[in-house]
Amino acid sequence: MVKIRATELQYQEVFEQKLVAANSNLKRDRIRVSIKQTGNSLQLRATLPLKPGDCQRSGKEKKQYDLSLGIPANLEGLKTAIEESYELGKLIARQTFEWNEKYLGVKSRDKKEIKTIGELLDNFEENYYKTRQKTITSQNTFANYTSVIKRSFPTKTLAIKNNFEQIINTSQGNKKNELIAVTSVLIKTFQLDFTLDVKRDGVTPAFREIPDDEKITHSFELFEKFAFNRKNTNICEETDTWQMWRWVYGMLATFGLRPRELFVQPDINWWISPQNIDNTWKVNKDTKTGYREVIPFVPEWVELFDLKNPQPLKILDKKVAKIASVHSINWMRRDISRWFRKVGIEFQPYDLRHACAIRSHLQGIPIKAAADNLGHTVDEHTKTYQRWFGIENRKKAFGDVISQKALIEVQKNEILALRMESERLKLEVERLKFQKNS
Template identity: 50%
Template sequence: MHNQGKDKYQQAFADLEPISSTDGSFLGSSLQAQQQREHMRAKVLLELEKINLRLKSAKTKVTVRESNGSLQLRATLPIKPGDRDKNGTGRKQYNLSLNIPANLDGLKTAEEEAYELGKLIARKTFEWNDKYLGNEIIKKDFKTMGELLNKFEDEYFKTHKRTTKSEHTFFYYFSRTKRFTNPQDLATSENLTSAIEKIDKEWAKYNAARAISAFCQAFKIDIDLSQYSKMPEKNSRNIPTDGEIFEGISKFEEYLNNRGNQVNPDVKDSWQLWRWAYGMLAVFGLRPRELFIKPDIDWWLSEENVDLTWKVHKDCKTGERQALPLHKQWILDFDLRNPKYLEMLATAISKKDNTNHAEITTLIQRVSWWFRKIGLDFKPYDLRHAWAIRAHILGIPIKAAADNLGHSVQVHTQTYQRWFSLDMRKLAINQALTKKNEVELIKEENTRLRMENEKLKLEVDKLKMELVYKHS
């Protein structure tokens, strides 16, 4: 990942704490992005005030203003060619748009242009040329996708605070935009829309539109992608049952027994790390990324961790949380607190830069690769969906389940409940009916016991009466 260190944009974000969100959806990400854009705009307007104070102090008869994301020069100038002189003064106040973006770089350019225009006014040498008439904007050449992709990171982080989380988000946008566009094509709304249209799969189209939307926003490309903003209704997922999850863990050992002898000694035990990752995803419903971004291994192994929670780091997608397990017994069954596996985890992330989006993505892809290698017919994220469904079946309140997975109730109900298949619904209903039957049995047992109790009471009373008669 390109690293500029403390550039002026990141310095401007230094006093911003991005809003915490338990919503990993596009909506949640958009709200965080909006907060950061508003923060940067406030910084730009503050600097704009300082520029105008400097211009006024220098007796420059020009001010700078912001309008719709651009900076303009405001000055009283000779009447523009073709314009009417309503007041008969031969002069009029104009706002000159020089295609200067309203950001920190643009402010520097606008101030320089203001001083230059001020000198022309003072010397009475101002003339309406292409620059001030705005014709140069029309003449500008379109850039290719390749050229703009090379600048995408710099532009993106002019409106986003650079964090581990935002770098992951940028990498998502960058990789998908690059994947679905041609670097030789001009970066026009028509070409970008056409690139999305060529994508066959609905989910790929939806994700590409999200990425290209961020790309266009960075470069002020006017495009309407609203028709792709709705999440696709249908997708196929194979949500494993608890039994299938338990069977899945054994496939790792089957791999060990069936693999050949030609194994690199350095990696011969590596399967144990991926088996551990499988178990953790199943027990906690984690996003795979949440295992590898700054894991608190000491806490996980600590005796103080009596609730057996996994601490998700604040740099993860939806911030920090402590995830609680479902089926605590699986932690023992899958041997998930074995220090050996945690040492392997520590070694795996120490070899990588675990603040780097690409390195983390490599580890996540490795998890998926092992799922395929041992022959599982479901994916890592399916274990997360299975957790959500299991929580529902167990009667855990939606808010508690959503918080534990690190997203909003809205995402929980709209996204995860979509995978509640017919089989899962049958299981839920049967379990509910079983519980109902159990309750009815308990009620019947209570009624029987009450009747027996009453019968015993009558017998005791009868014996008491007999004793009274006997001694009278």
């Protein structure tokens, strides 16, 4: 929801800039019409002949009106509003303007036919991308929205306030909150004439024990053990596929990547390039938070996990070549969890990312640097390591601080002793000089 809100704010800022530019252009072209936003709609403002039945106490025959033509307040709607402004401007300039159904805003024309949820879904994609760019990230988000709607709402149900609320209120916790978020997107996309009167549930995250470095390195070995034991089974899966999934595990552990950041157009050439002396991984621009170059949180794991071995990289390259859509990437992402369970790993793929967030704090890496490396906001990064820090990590953090303080005290005492010894030697030198001169 934080990401959705941030995207909406960014979109609104772009929209407002284009609205200001549109009005500047109208003024420059001497079009006596301006565009204004009222709520979720755009209106045309112009001084026009009096509307039928209207009058002016001053006796003037013209008045300023805001015309509602049912134009939505989005980028596509703004294009329409600009076209309508020029058309209205011509009528005003030629003095041929007449009040008709279009400009009077006849009520019967504004009534919207109530559609079923299924009918909305048929046009959901087209309307959704009127206000968004079509990228791998937005396609993944849209696919998730569609999946939730199809799973949760009967397609033949009318898309009205009461029906949505009844279904949402049958769920609790994260499920309910997810339905509220997705339904809100649907309402906004189709500009349905209602808002939801439902409250989000307060949810306490379930306890998760984030693996320490020892458990992470031990779990890496489970892939090879699984492959060895599988030789005596009748599994017909590709013999060497486990090597790629072990490589994926090692990359997640070392860099704290999101799983899909390994599958969206991976820059394998850079990864194995001799010029890549810092062993950085380049995340593609079409992923969740855009392009970034990631530094390993544990540089020695690159060698320990043999992450530049060409064999798993060849398998990865073949797999990625078959990816035709965002759905294929989602299947790859789900396969990671399946392989974790298959080889006997006791934690989730995303726990490796959380482990990197916590480790960066224990390493003393500045929060901004660690957050940028993970593709987090500073706020999200702080929440992550605070939420999953755990008693063992607290003990370690306290122990490290106490050890550092103890070391500082030892060093202070050593410095004091050296200063005292230096003063003693100076006095000794002065005494010897005095004896010599006398």
